Amino acid sequence: MKLHVCALAVVVAFPAAVGAQEMQKVEVTGAKLDQRREQTAAAIVIGAQELQRQGDRTLADVLKRVPGITIGEGGAGRSSEIRMRGLGNGYTQILLNGVAVPPGFNIESLAPELVEKVEILRSASVELGTQAIAGTVNIILRKSAPRARQEAKLGVDALAGALSPSLAWQASDKGEGYSYSVAATASRVSAPDWRVEYETVAAQDGPSGAPSLSRVSPQLNFNVARTASVAPRLTWNRGTDTLASQTFVNLYERSIGVESHETVLAGAPTQFPDNGRHVDLRGVLLRSDLTWQRVLEQGARMEVKVGLLANPRSSDFEFHSLAGGIRSPDQKVVHADIGEAGLTFSGKYQRPLGGGHALAVGWDTGRTRRTQSREEQDHTTAQAYDERYRGLITRLAVFAQDEWELAGGWSLSAGVRWEALETSVRQREAGSIAQRSPVLSPVLQGMVKLSPERQVRLGLARTFKAPTMVDLIPRRYTADNNNSATNPDTQGNPALRPELAWGLDAGYDHYFGKDGMVSASAYARRISDVTLPLLFKDSTRWVRTPSNQGRAVAHGLALEAKAALSAGWSLRANLARNWSRVESVTGPDNRLDRQAPLSANAGLDWQVRPGLKAGADLNYQRGARTQVSLVEASSVGSVRKLDLYAVWELDSATRVRLGAENLMRKDTTDWASADIPGGVQRLLTRTDVSPTLRAGLERSW
Helix, strand or coil: CCCCCCCCCCCCCCCCCCCCCCCCCCCCCCCCHHHHCCCCCCEEEEEHHHHCCCCCCCHHHHHCCCCCEEEECCCCCCCCEEEECCECCCCEEEEECCEECCCCCCHHHCCHHHEEEEEEECCCECCCECCCCCEEEEEEECCCCCCCEEEEEEEEEEECCEEEEEEEEEEEEEECCEEEEEEEEEEEEECCEEEEEEEEEECCCCCCCCCCEEEEEEEEEEEEEEEEEEEEEEEEEECCEEEEEEEEEEEEEEEEEEEEECEEEECCCCCCCEEEEEEEEEEEEEEEEEEEEEECHHHCEEEEEEEEEECCEEEEEEEEECHHHCCCCCCEEEEEEEEEEEEEEEEEEEEEEECCEEEEEEEEEEEEEEEEEEEEEECCCCEEEEEEEEEEEEEEEEEEEEEEECHHHEEEEEEEEEEEEEEEEEECCCEEEEEEEEEEEEEEEEEEEEECCEEEEEEEEEEEECCCHHHHCCCCECCCCCCECCECEECCCCCCCCEEEEEEEEEEEEEECCCEEEEEEEEEEEEECCEEEEEEEECCEEEEEEEECCCEEEEEEEEEEEEECCCCEEEEEEEEEEEEEECCCCCCCCCCCCCCCEEEEEEEEEEEECCEEEEEEEEEEECEEECCCCCEEEEECCEEEEEEEEEEEEECCEEEEEEEECCCCCCEEEEEEEEECCEEEEEEEEECCCCEEEEEEEEEC
16 A cells, blocks of 8 residues: 655644743543643543442443443444444544454443543544544553452342343552553343334325334344453563553353244235344454553653454354244354454654643554455345455554643643555455545644633544445345335445544533532534435345435533532532534434434432442433434434442452442333335334342452
8 A cells, every 4th residue: 555655744823931831741540630630632531440439330331421421222233332422333433542442342341340441532632543523432451550459349130030140350469670460350141121113104294094004023132141351461660661561352252032923903914924033143352462661861752552453253143934933944044254353553752842842743553454254045035145355454644743831821732643544345256445545634722721720621623434344345234024114235335435524622620629520511513425324225125325425513512510519428410412413414303313412410429327338320311303314214212221329348358239220111212214105114113121230249358
């Protein structure tokens, strides 16, 4: 791949500062408010203590309480998704130790015990990358502790009569010139659920008698996941040099079974009214980083990191009929193997320049090779498929940034990042695809401290969202049963272009008391070449593919408050409101797909007595109808969750945890609709929701 050499310069002029001080890098090691308030860019840092406060089983359960973050439910066979500003589907950049997670990474497989801290960046970062139109979530794995320590946790969850045990262990120590830590977790999660699908076709001009098609399909879903993870870290210190090795290994298996029985109220049945399907997923995620740091003269620093990725995974799928209550031979069988291996090489040089300036320059490169084979036997059509492809993603980025500290409480960060992505795919007997996307992203951040307790931030950045390899491959994935406008086949689009965006962020923080604060932030994004689904009928089958369709705008605000009400009571609350509009889609409700318009959290912590603490959290996400495209619409139901927890310290080293999640037990209702010749087809899904009860024992020594 040819890569052009790009010379970049950023010149920022401000009135001369009197008594400007030398800029020093702020190392964020926890979630204290004084660390959050020192950074020029808007960020929220959640430390290990807060991550484990309520004994949550997954990191997703913790992040749902962060201002402006919502968790998109994964559903059967799909991973849950972290969304900032209500935007998922690639708009939110998810990093693990500063490197993008691989496609399909399941946030539910990551336990809080494996994580040192989580950094939530509301604006772009030239160092961490600008593929972050909505923002960045950077998950930092456990680091070495300052003293020898071991801790073990044993827990069990109960959901709808199914038990899910979990085990976690941590150990750390240090010696002369070295330190280490190891965190390991293992769990088996069983999550059955019941849902009902209602499918109808009605006249397009509104109520005009009975629908021409009406089907009701109760479904029983079985979902069992087994996960084991280990995250060792070893650090050596020799004079001015530090060498750190960080590894993360995640082994997972997931079995998903669905049994469906259809009742026809009007019209014709599907090809398989009573059916079942089963899928087994297996995989290994290995990430290993080696980082070398050196402290140079005059306060300069040098850092170089080499990283390896291996993510082989496979799946087996089968679909069968249950006509007459008897299971038929498999109607469709699919076996797929995916191999993903990558190498990253990055580095950074930092140096104070005097006059309050601190310069940072660096590079970030990566190369990922992906292979996939998919063997399908479809006995309903007597057809067999053997599809294989090889793909390569190459990334090169260079960046420069000037941190400037001025008198009067002013600080400024001005930087630029040039990044080039090249994706190439070679398919057997189907030719090759190649796409190259160079993007230049300037980033400007500023902060002024109005007083020691009050500060204002403002940021401007250009960001982008690159299409994934799967989105580019024109491979057809067929529906198992009942291909329709609301259950179409899907395929990629080789002509898909990256989405580009300009963004503005602003924020105000006011600190008071020991841990009290109120904060308000706002954002605006203007996105070009926005990706929307394109639904069409190819001969006798419905197909959906992604396509670039003009511009979109998004804006919103978030409010946050923390306060100690008394010696034993503390309050946490936040609220986020989001708006968006896609210009090529006629309104109303022409927002970006599945964007949560409103989310809110309220939490109360109570120190009942020494050694006993309890608390409650109320989480709310407002659902909304979305006009996805000119012919498609969807609606996501509102979510209300009430969680309780209690921690009892039996002694200085032993704790008992009790908890309950989703006590409000509000069922969820989602629907999707599409305009078809002569009417509107609609598929509504109602899912039964059960509370989860949790108990755990913790011991440290």
